[in-house]
Amino acid sequence: MENNPIESLINSPITEGPIMEDVRHGEEGYVDMKAKMATKDLTVSYAKVQALKGVSLNIYPNEVTALIGPSGCGKSTFIRSLNRMNDTISVCNIEGQVFLDGENIYDPARDVVQLRTQVGMVFQKPNPFPKSIFENVAYGPKIHGLAADDEELHGIVLGSLERAGLLDEVKDRLNVPGTSLSGGQQQRLCIARAIAVRPDIILMDEPCSALDPIATKRIEELITELKAEYTIVIVTHSMQQARRLSDKIAYFHLGSIVEHGETAEVFENPVDERTADYVLGRIG
Amino acid sequence: MREATQGSKAAPQKRFWTERLIMAVLILCSSVAILTTIGIVASLIFESIRFFQIVPITDFLFGLHWSPQMAIREDQVGSSGAFGAIPLLVGTLLISAVALTVAGPVGLMSAVFLSEYASSSVRSKIKPTLEILAGIPTVVYGFFAAIVVAPWLRRGGEAIGLDVSSESALAAGLVMGIMTIPFVSSISDDAITAVPTSLKEGALAVGSTRSEAIKKVIIPAALPGIAGGLLLATSRVIGETMIVVMAAGLTAKLTLNPLDAVTTVTVQIVTLLTGDQEFDSPKTLSAFALGLMLFTVTLALNVTALKIVKAYREQYD
Amino acid sequence: MTELAFKGPSAEQLRRRHLAEKRFRLFAISSVFLGLAFLGVLFIIVAISGADAVRQAKMLLTISLDVDEFEEGKNSNSAQISKADFEGFIKKSMRSSFPDAKTRRMKRELSKLVSSGAAYELREFILTNPNQIGEEITIWVTASDDVDMLLKGKLNRDLPADLRQLSDQQLLWLDQLMEQNKLEMQFNWTLFTKGDSREPEQAGIAGAMIGSFYSVMVCLLISFPLGVLAAIYLESFAPKNAWTSFIEVNINNLAAVPSIVFGLLGLAVFLNFFELPRSAPLVGGMVLALMTLPTIIIAGRAAIQSVPPSIKEAALAVGASPIQAVFHHVLPLAMPGMLTGTIIGTARALGETAPLLMIGMVAFVVDLPTTFTDPATALPVQVFLWSDMPETAFAERTSAAILVLLAFVGTLNLTAVILRNKFETRY
């Protein structure tokens, strides 16, 4: 935990107030010093639409945190704020703080490139580059200069494909375009691309929504394996998936988190009426 | 009621024939474009054949000397070497190369700025302003090239000890390049905006800087569209007339030095056909042979370019 | 595990990449800036140079119109008046103002201060005021272009005498005229009311403007109906077969054919085959029409495509024939888009030069054209012709002609933009 200097937490303004273990009802946010990432009063708006209204959440290392909630409640907005992907949208305005290892990633001095290397992302629709499979995975390590030579690069690529569970399927056609793979393979290629730069955290926004059940199963297995090495945040519309995969869960409603906590607890014993309706399948 | 019914029975007959007539007129109008093409091809080929009866086609295509003035003297009609088109081709390509060296990168980078860096309000102001360049008549560019740019280059060259011709390929090419910027930029802009945002986000999400995402992912993905645009720009630059008529040279010289004066296919067509002309002289007919060459080359470029651009659009639709 | 721990790019590597990012962005910005700067420089240079052409040096002459010089004296009719020696009047007037011009050479220098067009101006004056015959009149006549250049500061007095267009003696006379307020700059009406001339001070763009007007009129009259009807056919009625797609490919390619090739077509077909008159705006307009047609068809089809099919279907549902549905309901809605395309095409045709050179609209035409078949030039051709003239005075007139041309082309394009914005989001 040397990445998580307590000092910076103490010095930062948000640490006024008690630092507590995870709080079940997240209206008042507390930044937990054990959290890998944490948001504090995160408010995001697109021009006039307010997509997030003061969201505070702790995300713990080597856990899968699932974000659920009805469409348009701000899940994607939230997850995209965690690696400053929202910066690319000119009308997007962000207030509040997001901490990574105790440091605010919205600090003007913070380097977005470095941040995104540390916080990787996998998107809803598989988006391989129109390049070969090898080049897709090698892209990140290459631009960051992570490999000293071709051999090391090769090792990284193969290792990442291996870890993404794709290597066996593609190892003798690394030079075919990534776009020629099936949807499920493409998505695993994107995961390989993300882990090739050795991030700490992987963000996944509905990674299985474009996939069939078998491909989904493979990705789910993969996520469970990856948990040992990475911190994972995943958005999903599937209650079963959330339940199967996640350790923690946060339920979003109209731009706020109305309930969050241990997955089993939230599913078995939802406190909030709206959460109950949603997770028990009464609405949504 | 009964009358009305009868009326409407009679009407369709009349309506039928009027509509047949209207349809015939419509078809006729849309075939004018075809007729134009036929007219162009027929007249160019017809006159060219007459030319090649006097001057062998091989002399025209492979000859290294162009000097049509000599050939109008009786004793020299068809004299070999006088109608060699190679120097004109080289001159045309030289000036086009200068133009594309300017318009290619500058147009592409303008498109990159407009589509990737500029805010939408800046974009909505700068894009139309840049497009004014495309609306300026080429004769104005020609004037500017001949009266302003060429003397500047000449004096600039003198200052650093270079001998720049006052009708240098550089002056005409530079100005032609600037003229082509908005063309390249708007096609590249279309191609870049057609690249799905998800690709750009994919690149950014593994920690690319913007320029890395643009250079390594967006532009490669947009490349077919950009390449098609560049081909169209090439065809346009090759066929451009006024700038070279006003700023390039008249005498054919086989050189690749952009500081020299060269002449182009279009310049020769204009010089051969303006002023006194006797119609059946090889001098006049050679203009049509040059026209045929110009038409063939630009057509080939256009067909290829339009195919590429179309295939590219379908890829991301 | 350790092998997997987050490493990320090194600080040094990051620094270099951010620097590269800055350079790239700078390159992108300078590219845009280059285009804009050129535009600015072009406008400024042309405007500064063209502004001078709006004024012209004029000289006040006192002329006694001796009755004897006219055939029937005070009762002379127009024809008889026209026979008078107007040049003589002007020379005499100049000599009486400067009696010191004794030698032949001095006399010649003296008369060179006035434009050779002054005689025509005097004739015009007497023709409109025949009652002045026998009187002493004062009249502003056009000074020569050298005098004009001197007054505009474009002729350097400090040069050695043999290097400048005006001699010491001439400068002396001009200074005297200035002192007597008999030499001043006035609005250059000639530029906007006269045809071409070899003498810059007598040259105007009116002939070229009329030629352009006629050509563009012919172009519009042909290309607009043809283009609109062709667009309607191709978009609404044409069967989807190989022939139709051939027409489409053909039109797209025609739009990219170099304009000079259209000129060759005009020369071979209209002039040599149909033997239509050379240098006529009629032929110019026809060539421009063929050139503009693809633009109008392409814009027209886009305009029809943007009309929702539900509108046509609604008309069909109430019993209209397909032709009625298209002409009554689709066409009116597509019209703004078609007009926009037509205006843009017209603007391009107005600025087009090369094809007009091919059909001989590059002649030296002094008289203003009055019909579609009179020899004429066009505004851009005039720019081309004048830009080749050695006299400095032509340079500013070229710029002025460019300004007028840009004003017309700009107005047309602006109209198109306004039209497009006004009708853009209707559905």
Ligand SMILES: Nc1ncnc2c1ncn2[C@@H]1O[C@H](COP(=O)(O)OP(=O)(O)OP(=O)(O)O)[C@@H](O)[C@H]1O
């Ligand atoms: N680029 C954008 N511009 C403007 N508004 C946006 C943008 N992206 C999202 N929004 C708005 O922000 C709100 C939250 O959107 P968000 O995409 O975060 O929802 P979501 O929870 O991910 O929904 P879904 O489950 O459908 O993906 C919505 O009201 C949406 O309309």
Ligand SMILES: [Mg+2]
């Ligand atoms: Mg979403």
